[in-house]
Amino acid sequence: MPPGSQGLDVGCGMGLYALWLASVVGPRGRVVAIDPSSERIAESGATLENTPESKWITLREGSGVTLDEPDQHFDWVWCSDVLHHIDEAVRAVAEFKRVTRPGGTIYIKESQVLPALLLPGHLDLERQLQRADVEFQKREAGVRSFQERRQRTYETLLEAGLSDIRVETRIVQRQAPLDEVAKRYIQKAIFDRTWGPRIREWLSDAEWEERCAICEAESPHAILRRRDYYCLYPVTLFSARV
Numbered sequence: 001m002p003p004g005s006q007g008l009d010v011g012c013g014m015g016l017y018a019l020w021l022a023s024v025v026g027p028r029g030r031v032v033a034i035d036p037s038s039e040r041i042a043e044s045g046a047t048l049e050n051t052p053e054s055k056w057i058t059l060r061e062g063s064g065v066t067l068d069e070p071d072q073h074f075d076w077v078w079c080s081d082v083l084h085h086i087d088e089a090v091r092a093v094a095e096f097k098r099v100t101r102p103g104g105t106i107y108i109k110e111s112q113v114l115p116a117l118l119l120p121g122h123l124d125l126e127r128q129l130q131r132a133d134v135e136f137q138k139r140e141a142g143v144r145s146f147q148e149r150r151q152r153t154y155e156t157l158l159e160a161g162l163s164d165i166r167v168e169t170r171i172v173q174r175q176a177p178l179d180e181v182a183k184r185y186i187q188k189a190i191f192d193r194t195w196g197p198r199i200r201e202w203l204s205d206a207e208w209e210e211r212c213a214i215c216e217a218e219s220p221h222a223i224l225r226r227r228d229y230y231c232l233y234p235v236t237l238f239s240a241r242v
């Protein structure tokens with residue numbers, strides 16, 4: 001994002017990317033950050049409070065499926081870990097295209113298009129947990145799980161009429177000793193929530209027992225306590241020139 005450019009952050013969540021994007025475009029630029037959830041907008045407001053960047057960020061409620069902005073309004077659109085949540089993804093990307101000026105860029109970031117490696121050395125268990133999560137997501141998301149939707153991002157961009165598309169994947173890597181932020185994210189967001197009780201029904205008793213031994217923070221065998229622990233987490237960026 002060039003300094004001085006103007007862009008839209010779709011599905012800003014708690015506002016971290018809006019803040020980073022604003023620091024990249026600088027005070028001559030502008031970032032409009034939207035999210036349909038009033039709670040997320042409030043969280044973003046808290047994240048941005050007292051930051052210099054908040055002066056050139058506009059926060060408001062809104063959905064990526066119907067944007068208020070006029071045609072060709074922004075230099076870029078950023079959409080991170082959101083598109084797979086949107087049932088009408090093609091319609092949303094067509095909206096992103098409509099509000100981007102010719103020569104501008106649409107960035108769709110999706111984590112785990114390729115599954116992460118979070119339980120090194122426990123290949124079968126990790127596969128079972130991932131499979132159970134796909135079943136859970138399928139029930140949540142309808143016919144296609146979020147994982148399948150993420151993998152179809154390229155197809156969605158083409159269907160929305162974009163053609164100049166690049167796919168780029170980076171692997172985020174962490175190793176023991178983990179810092180508190182990484183440890184908390186893996187334990188709370190992945191082990192306790194994604195691989196928590198919500199996927200129990202798709203696992204056998206033996207698989208659940210193994211999951212508890214390896215993933216529960218209090219377990220004597222907790223993998224996050226191991227001094228040989230490491231993990232790999234892929235992040236994919238689909239960028240399309242308008």
Ligand SMILES: C[S@@+](CC[C@H](N)C(=O)[O-])C[C@H]1O[C@@H](n2cnc3c(N)ncnc32)[C@H](O)[C@@H]1O
Binds near residue numbers: 014063
């Ligand atoms: C996993 S969070 C990602 C937040 C942020 N972009 C990030 O990467 O940290 C998904 C966000 O998408 C938002 N969302 C869901 N449906 C949306 C829609 N139709 N338009 C825009 N955002 C949407 C949710 O409210 C939530 O804040």
